Amino acid sequence: MTDVDERWGAPPANGPTTSNLADILERVLDKGIVIAGDIKIDLLDIELLTIRLRLFVSSVETARKAGIDWWETDPALSSKAAQNELREENRRLRERVDALESGDDDSPADRSKDKDTAGAAT
Amino acid sequence: MTTEWPGTPETATATYVFAVCRQLDPAALTGLAGLADGFPVRGLRFGALTAVVQHVPAAGFTEDAWQQRLSDREELEHCARAHHDVVTAAAACGPTAPLALATLYRGDERARQALEADADRFAAVLARVEGHAEWGVKVYLPATAPGPAATAPPGPHRSGGGAGGGAGRAYLERKRGLHRAREQHHDRALRTAEDIDTALSRLATATRRLRPHGPELTGEKHRLQILNATYLVSSVRVRRLLEAVAGLRHRTGADVEVSGPWVPYSFVGEV
Numbered sequence: 426m427t428d429v430d431e432r433w434g435a436p437p438a439n440g441p442t443t444s445n446l447a448d449i450l451e452r453v454l455d456k457g458i459v460i461a462g463d464i465k466i467d468l469l470d471i472e473l474l475t476i477r478l479r480l481f482v483s484s485v486e487t488a489r490k491a492g493i494d495w496w497e498t499d500p501a502l503s504s505k506a507a508q509n510e511l512r513e514e515n516r517r518l519r520e521r522v523d524a525l526e527s528g529d530d531d532s533p534a535d536r537s538k539d540k541d542t543a544g545a546a547t
Numbered sequence: 548m549t550t551e552w553p554g555t556p557e558t559a560t561a562t563y564v565f566a567v568c569r570q571l572d573p574a575a576l577t578g579l580a581g582l583a584d585g586f587p588v589r590g591l592r593f594g595a596l597t598a599v600v601q602h603v604p605a606a607g608f609t610e611d612a613w614q615q616r617l618s619d620r621e622e623l624e625h626c627a628r629a630h631h632d633v634v635t636a637a638a639a640c641g642p643t644a645p646l647a648l649a650t651l652y653r654g655d656e657r658a659r660q661a662l663e664a665d666a667d668r669f670a671a672v673l674a675r676v677e678g679h680a681e682w683g684v685k686v687y688l689p690a691t692a693p694g695p696a697a698t699a700p701p702g703p704h705r706s707g708g709g710a711g712g713g714a715g716r717a718y719l720e721r722k723r724g725l726h727r728a729r730e731q732h733h734d735r736a737l738r739t740a741e742d743i744d745t746a747l748s749r750l751a752t753a754t755r756r757l758r759p760h761g762p763e764l765t766g767e768k769h770r771l772q773i774l775n776a777t778y779l780v781s782s783v784r785v786r787r788l789l790e791a792v793a794g795l796r797h798r799t800g801a802d803v804e805v806s807g808p809w810v811p812y813s814f815v816g817e818v
Contacts, residue, residue: 446624447764448683451757452812453627453634457647459816460665464561464610464651527588 560586562658564650565633566810567669568643571597575636578707583630593659594666596673599637600658603651613649638810642677644669644808645812672815673799679752679779680808686743686774720721739799741773746795750788751778755813758786770802774796779806779814 571590576599581588583603591598607614616622617653626648634645662669748754757806759772780788789805796803 426590429636446627447760448806449627449631450623452681453631453645453648453808456816457645458567458652458665459647460661461738462564462607462649462661463653464613464649476811 555696559605560654561605561608562591562652562655563601563603563608564591564646564658564662565599565601565630566643566645566651567596567598567662567673568637569641569673570594571599571637574642576633579636580629581633582626590631591655591659593662596662596666597671598641598658598662600655601633601635602730605653608649608651619651629729634812635808642673643810644672644676644815650726653697676779676811678816679781679811681755681787681811681813682780682785682805682807683776683809684743684747684774684778684792685772685776685804685806686740687767687770687772687804688732688739689746690767690769690771699745736771736773739801742778743799743801743803744774746791747776747778747788749790750784751780753779753814755814773801777809777813779811 565581565588569802573590576588576590579588579599581603583601586602588599588601591600616626616698630648634643652661666753744754744756757775757777759775762768762771765772778788785808792803792805
């Protein structure tokens with residue numbers, strides 16, 4: 426029992442106060458018991474990710490890259506993202522090819538139509 | 548009644564609730580600023596339990612005011628730390644269940660009424676966390692994958708390239724090698740993270756995985772956070788946890804950082 430008392434007595438005060446902001450935010454904002462208050466703050470609106478994003482944007486100036494899902498699409502963080510990058514590029518290329526091919530399909534049709542109308546005209 | 552502050556009509560204040568505990572030593576709260584200057588942080592009895600509360604000016608704590616406050620980095624930090632300081636001070640007196648940031652009621656009576664309705668849940672939470680603390684563990688590995696030269700196997704050489712095609716193929720193989728090295732590095736990192744989590748989970752009463760912080764947040768480019776976990780650990784097992792961390796650090800070569808003890812924020816919500 427003395428062991429318990431001792432640990433509860435001193436350390437909780439020092440660990441957290443020296444901890445960095447991200448550690449505190451991810452506990453204070455994201456966790457704790459939620460009971461409906463009279464003034465209700467929608468915690469989903471201030472979801473930790475949003476906060477992180479804001480911290481990130483304010484600390485780093487590359488706001489352009491700050492998509493909300495940056496942690497998923499950064500190839501350094503996820504090999505899936507690297508694959509997705511390729512897949513995405515492939516998809517875009519395939520779309521272009523499709524567009525071009527369907528364009529080719531259209532043009533002969535147009536041409537024949539033109540020919541028909543031309544034939545009709547003569 | 549809130550007539551202790553002359554000139555402040557009752558409707559002008561709201562009651563902010565920080566945490567719930569069994570008993571509270573008022574001395575533990577002296578000197579804490581809380582979220583509003585000039586209003587003391589104090590205990591509010593309800594049933595067998597005590598809430599840690601503070602009056603705050605109602606006008607400054609509307610939903611709009613909060614949204615604005617939490618969008619400002621400095622204000623956000625101030626609020627989070629103020630909330631955290633009060634919760635931590637209360638926890639020095641015994642098991643404590645922190646409430647979510649920005650839990651506000653129209654007055655003490657309303658707060659008491661709402662808290663009493665949840666008394667069973669609070670009792671269960673306090674019983675669960677008694678004698679326990681939360682310990683955060685973050686694991687980092689070097690951010691860069693080892694060079695691809697060692698890992699790239701010689702690709703199957705099919706004919707038909709010629710001298711011109713050889714340069715192209717070499718380029719592609721180099722790219723592929725880089726990609727493979729990155730994947731292997733990633734797999735290794737994930738395995739290390741799982742091994743460490745498994746080992747530490749054995750010592751914990753409960754565990755939670757938090758989303759790892761990206762390099763943008765940590766501000767570190769040379770290492771990558773591969774595990775951000777938190778453990779509810781009985782005080783009698785803390786020494787073993789710290790020893791296990793030292794052992795894992797040695798065995799895996801990863802940077803393993805421990806933070807704690809924390810008031811068990813991550814382990815009170817689900818009871």
